[in-house]
Amino acid sequence: MIRFENVTKRYKGGHEALRDVSVHIERRELTFLTGHSGAGKSTLLKLIALIERPTRGQVLVDGRNIGRLPDRQIPGHRRQIGMVFQDHKLLENRSVFENMALPLIIAGLSGREISKRVRAALDQVGLLDKEKKTPRALSTGEQQRVGIARAIVTRPRLLIADEPTGNLDPELSLEIMQLFRRLNDIGVTMLIATHNLELVERIGGRRIILDEGQVSAPS
């Protein structure tokens, strides 16, 4: 599903975030991306979402070299991927329902289909009764669950998450990871960047360890 071939990413100013990285993630796999902060985890995810482009090498998603995708095809590519962020990136002035509906509106779905899918996704994260609330009225854990629900509401086959439990206490973190596990069980390919090794051990799954921009222990 995702294949990095000798990918190097050098930012303006010379910092090399990734150095000659080659990894392959299979369809339906649950993969954790670990390593210290600054090891290049976020950069790797950004290359998949085309928030950044590789300096050298190829990034293939579904066999397509996305590094060469023209700018106007970036939106279409992003719509195929669910993204979860550490700070969840919910819009504070919109209700939970409206936040969830946004990717579906962007995808051009009808109003009825949108309601149906939003409720289904909220049900999956156990927040069906919060749809009218604004994110501010929710707890941190609930906010992150809405963020995940928004990422899966378009039913993507690939979900990437950057430190999704970074702001959560251990109990909530475990809850979130178990949610990812369940989503993976229904067939979503997952790539999750985290530095919480203990949690990775408990959940189980493949680990890719990044160290100073290089894959140190591919398994």
Added chain:
Amino acid sequence: MKNYLLRHLQNFFGSLGSMSRQLIPTAMTIAVIGIALALPSALHIMVLNGNAIAGGWEHIRNFSVYLTPGTTLDYAERLAVEIENHDSVQSVTVIPADKALEEFQQSAGFGDVMATLDKNPLPHTLVVQPVVDAPPATLRIIEAQLLTQEDVDMVKLDTEWVIRLNAGLDLVQRIVWIAAILLIGAVIIITGNTIRLDIQNRRAEIEVSKLLGATDGFVRRPFLYIGFWYGLLGSCFALFLLGTGFMLISGPVERLSGLYGGGFQLLGMNQSTALAVFAGGLLAGLGGAWSAVARHLSDIQPRV
């Protein structure tokens, strides 16, 4: 396709909704656009009225020949026949000094003043009516010939002021165009700036939408609709201002026109001017929105 149209419709009214949530700034922007559009339109309507006034007198090409005071009526009549022989002249009417005085006393209400004069100060006058298609150049030649006559004091072309008025109106019309272009430019800048602020206020939303795979068109659309609404509502406000202005001055104009013998009908907003107001408003609104969107939307890229 149906969803796409629905989405446009939602954007169409949604943008109106987002404007109404910031009622006072929105109203101020609309007012400024309305005033900027109303000013050149009002000037244009004034020119139209001026043209109507000038047009009403254009067919009058008579000129008056004033003889030196003391010239005999006999001489006046002989001169009249002489002028009448000219190809370009249709008829010549002689107004004897006595009759002129009489008319003057009656029409202008100067009776009492005139009564105090011991002798008639008015000369005999000939009113020359040229043929309908007499070229102005020929009329000038006749004028020059008459001025060489010893007993002709003054020749006055009654149409001269009409020509001057027309020239003046042409100048004002040109100024109207310049003002219109400048003010539409101003409206573009105003709308562009308002929408730039709007884009900045909705930065988070734009960033998230881009992360979720929104196309540039999707992100751009609500702002273009906002520009459209500014243009449309600004145009409506301009028409309202013009209508109100018309109502306020139509009474006084009628009174003034009555004092000049009536017959003048104040021209209000006509169809083409109204269309021009709308066209200008929409052009400026959409143009402003487009310029703001083109410059500022691409600056906003998702940061993760």
